Amino acid sequence: MxxxxxxxxxxxxxxxxxxxxxxxxxxxxxxxxxxxxxxxxxxxxxxxxxxxxxxxxxxxxxxxxxxxxxxxxxxxxxxxxxxxxxxxxxxxxxxxxxxxxxxxxxxxxxxxxxxxxxxxxxxxxxxxxxxxxxxxxxxxxxxxxxxxxxxxxxxxxxxxxxxxxxxxxxxxxxxxxxxxxxxxxxxxxxxxxxxxxxxxxxxxxxxxxxxxxxxxxxxxxxxxxxxxxxxxxxxxxxxxxxxxxxxxxxxxxxxxxxxxxxxxxxxxGGKSPNIIMPDCPDMARAARSAAGAIFYNMGEMCTAGSRLLVHRSVKDEFIKALIAEAAAYKPGNPLDPATSMGAIVDHIQLERVMSYIETGKGEATLLLGGGRTLTETGGYYIEPTIFDVASQEARVAAEEIFGPVLSVITFDTLDEAIALANASEYGLAAAIWTADLTTAHEAARRLRAGTVWVNCYDEGGDMNFPFGGFKQSGNGRDKSLHALDKYTELKSTLIRLR
Missing domain, CATH: 3.40.605.10 (Aldehyde Dehydrogenase; Chain A, domain 1)
Known part of the structure; x- marks a missing residue:
C-alpha cells in the first residue's frame, strides 16, 4: 500500500x-x-x-x-x-x-x-x-x-x-x-x-x-x-x-x-530471574535488554524478566543505566507507530497492577514510576515502575504481577544468585549475563527454567525452540516439533509375517 x-x-x-x-x-x-x-x-x-x-x-x-x-x-x-x-x-x-x-x-x-x-x-x-x-x-x-x-x-x-x-x-x-x-x-x-x-x-x-x-x-x-x-x-x-x-x-x-x-x-505463570554478574560483557546492552524484558508489551508477558538480580559491586551503575533505558518506554496511544508502550488490557488488570504497586511502596523502595498516566484519554496506562527490594519475600518480588513492575534484588555470589532465582514456584524462563563460559554453562544447567538466555533476554523467536516451563509454570511444550506430541497419540502396530 x-x-x-x-x-x-x-x-x-x-x-x-x-x-x-x-x-x-x-x-x-x-x-x-x-x-x-x-x-x-x-x-x-x-x-x-x-x-x-x-x-x-x-x-x-x-x-x-x-x-x-x-x-x-x-x-x-x-x-x-x-x-x-x-x-x-x-x-x-x-x-x-x-x-x-x-x-x-x-x-x-x-x-x-x-x-x-x-x-x-x-x-x-x-x-x-x-x-x-x-x-x-x-x-x-x-x-x-x-x-x-x-x-x-x-x-x-x-x-x-x-x-x-x-x-x-x-x-x-x-x-x-x-x-x-x-x-x-x-x-x-x-x-x-x-x-x-x-x-x-x-x-x-x-x-x-x-x-x-x-x-x-x-x-x-x-x-x-x-x-x-x-x-x-x-x-x-x-x-x-x-x-x-x-x-x-x-x-x-x-x-x-x-x-x-x-x-x-x-x-x-512466571516470575523470571534476570541475573547480572559483575563480569557482564556489555552493561549498556544488558540494561537495555533488562528494560525490554519487563516493559515490552506493558509487562504483560509470562516470560517477563520481573526479577532483576544484580551483583552488589555493579548495582548502582546498572540501576542508573536501567532507569535511563526505561525512558524509552513511555506510554502512549497504541495506534501511533512511535508508541513503544501501550495500554493495560482492561480496568480489572489495571487495578490489579496498581494494587501491587501500592503494596510495593510499603515493602520496598520505589526507584521509578509507580503511577497511572494518560487518564484523560479514558484508557488504562501505567508508568514503567522499578522497586529496589531488600527481601525476595516481598509480594512484588514473589508474585506474578503481569504489568510493568520490576523488582531489583541484590546478591553477592553466583550460588546466592542461583538460589534466589530458583526460590520460586515458577520455572518458565531465566537469564544470566557473564563473560565467563564456565559460569554461563553451569548457571544454565542449574537454573530450573524451561528457557535460559545467556547474554540476552527473550531472543530466539524461531519455531525450532520448544517453549514451556518447569514446576508450576506448567507442562508440555509449545512451538517446535515437540508441540505435535501434545496433539497426537502414539500407536504401536505389530505384524506377524510368519
Whole structure:
C-alpha cells in the first residue's frame, strides 16, 4: 500500500473497520444460543468496540458434537498430508494479506502498540501456521527393531477434538501456537479466546475457512471462564491446551480428572530471574535488554524478566543505566507507530497492577514510576515502575504481577544468585549475563527454567525452540516439533509375517 502507515493511517483504518463478535461454529458466524453477549471495550480509550457472543452450555455441546463428527468423517484428519499442507500454507498467506486488519484488531482490543502487532504478533502467527504446514508431510513414524518374524510400526495419530483456551497478552500469536500444530496433526479444534481480547481469533478463523479448512474443523467460542470450564469438563473433548494463570491451570487439571481424563497441557505463570554478574560483557546492552524484558508489551508477558538480580559491586551503575533505558518506554496511544508502550488490557488488570504497586511502596523502595498516566484519554496506562527490594519475600518480588513492575534484588555470589532465582514456584524462563563460559554453562544447567538466555533476554523467536516451563509454570511444550506430541497419540502396530 502506497500510503504511509502513520498515526493518521491507523486511525482512518480503525474508523472503517468492520468488527465481528459472533461465534464461529461449523463455518458460520452465529449468536450464542442464549443470545447472551458481553461488551468488548478498548483499553486505548475505554470505549465500546462491539458486543461479543458469550457462549454457554448449548453452544459448547453443539460445537463439540460438530467437531467430533468432522473428525470421525475424516474430512480433515484423513486428508492427504500434502493437501492439508497446501491449505494451511494458503491460510498463512491470507493472514499476511490481511495483516493490517488483524494487527489493528489486536491493538484496539488488547492495547498493544501497533508497531508490535504489525512486526511481532501477526507475522508470528502467520509464520507459526506456515511452519506447522511445512512439517505435515515431513513428520513420520518409526520402524521399530523387533524379532525377525515381525514388523513393528510406531505411528502418530491425531488425538481427536482439541479445545484451546488462550490468553489475552498475545491473543493471536499464542492461539496460533495451539491451533497450528493441533490442526497440522489432523485434529478438530475449538478455540476459546480470552474475553479480554477475542476479536483477532474470529477473523483469523474466518480466513481458515477461506483457505479451505472444512467447516466445523476449526471453531471459535468466545466467552468467560465458564465457557472454558464447560470445555474442560466435556466428556467428548480429548485434549485441552491452555495458556494462562497457574491458579486456573490447576482447576483445569481437576476438571480433567472429574470428566474423561482428557489430556491437559498447561503453559502457566512466571516470575523470571534476570541475573547480572559483575563480569557482564556489555552493561549498556544488558540494561537495555533488562528494560525490554519487563516493559515490552506493558509487562504483560509470562516470560517477563520481573526479577532483576544484580551483583552488589555493579548495582548502582546498572540501576542508573536501567532507569535511563526505561525512558524509552513511555506510554502512549497504541495506534501511533512511535508508541513503544501501550495500554493495560482492561480496568480489572489495571487495578490489579496498581494494587501491587501500592503494596510495593510499603515493602520496598520505589526507584521509578509507580503511577497511572494518560487518564484523560479514558484508557488504562501505567508508568514503567522499578522497586529496589531488600527481601525476595516481598509480594512484588514473589508474585506474578503481569504489568510493568520490576523488582531489583541484590546478591553477592553466583550460588546466592542461583538460589534466589530458583526460590520460586515458577520455572518458565531465566537469564544470566557473564563473560565467563564456565559460569554461563553451569548457571544454565542449574537454573530450573524451561528457557535460559545467556547474554540476552527473550531472543530466539524461531519455531525450532520448544517453549514451556518447569514446576508450576506448567507442562508440555509449545512451538517446535515437540508441540505435535501434545496433539497426537502414539500407536504401536505389530505384524506377524510368519
Amino acid at each position: 502506497s500510503q504511509t502507515k502513520d498515526f493518521a493511517y491507523w486511525r482512518h483504518l480503525a474508523e472503517g473497520l468492520q468488527i465481528e463478535g459472533r461465534a464461529l461454529i461449523d463455518g458460520e458466524f452465529t449468536a450464542a444460543a442464549s443470545g447472551k453477549t458481553f461488551d468488548c471495550i478498548s483499553p486505548i480509550d475505554g470505549k465500546l468496540l462491539t458486543q461479543v457472543a458469550w457462549c454457554g452450555e448449548a453452544d459448547v455441546d453443539h460445537t463439540v458434537a460438530i467437531a467430533r463428527q468432522r473428525f470421525e468423517s475424516g474430512v480433515w484428519s484423513d486428508l492427504n498430508p500434502r493437501q492439508r499442507k497446501e491449505i494451511m500454507l494458503r491460510w498463512a498467506e491470507l493472514i499476511r494479506v490481511h495483516a493490517d486488519e488483524i494487527a489493528l484488531l489486536e491493538t484496539l482490543d488488547a492495547g498493544k502498540p501497533i508497531g508490535d502487532t504489525t512486526t511481532v504478533d501477526v507475522p508470528g502467527a502467520a509464520y507459526t501456521v506456515q511452519w506447522y504446514a511445512e512439517a505435515i508431510d515431513k513428520a513420520g513414524g518409526e520402524v521399530a527393531p523387533v524379532d525377525y518374524h515381525l514388523v513393528g510400526l510406531v505411528t502418530r495419530q491425531p488425538i481427536g477434538v482439541v479445545a484451546a483456551v488462550v490468553p489475552w497478552n498475545f491473543p493471536i500469536l499464542m492461539a496460533a501456537w495451539k491451533f497450528g500444530p493441533a490442526l497440522a496433526a489432523g485434529n478438530s479444534v475449538i478455540l476459546k479466546p480470552s474475553e479480554k481480547s477475542p476479536l483477532s481469533a474470529l477473523r483469523v478463523a474466518q480466513l481458515a475457512l477461506e483457505a479451505g479448512i472444512p467447516p466445523g474443523v476449526f471453531n471459535v467460542l468466545p466467552g468467560f471462564g465458564d465457557t472454558g470450564k464447560l470445555l474442560a469438563l466435556h466428556m467428548d473433548v480429548d485434549c485441552l491446551a491452555f495458556t494462562g494463570s497457574t491458579f486456573v491451570g490447576k482447576q483445569l487439571m481437576q476438571h480433567s480428572g472429574q470428566s474423561n481424563l482428557k489430556r491437559v497441557w498447561l503453559e502457566l
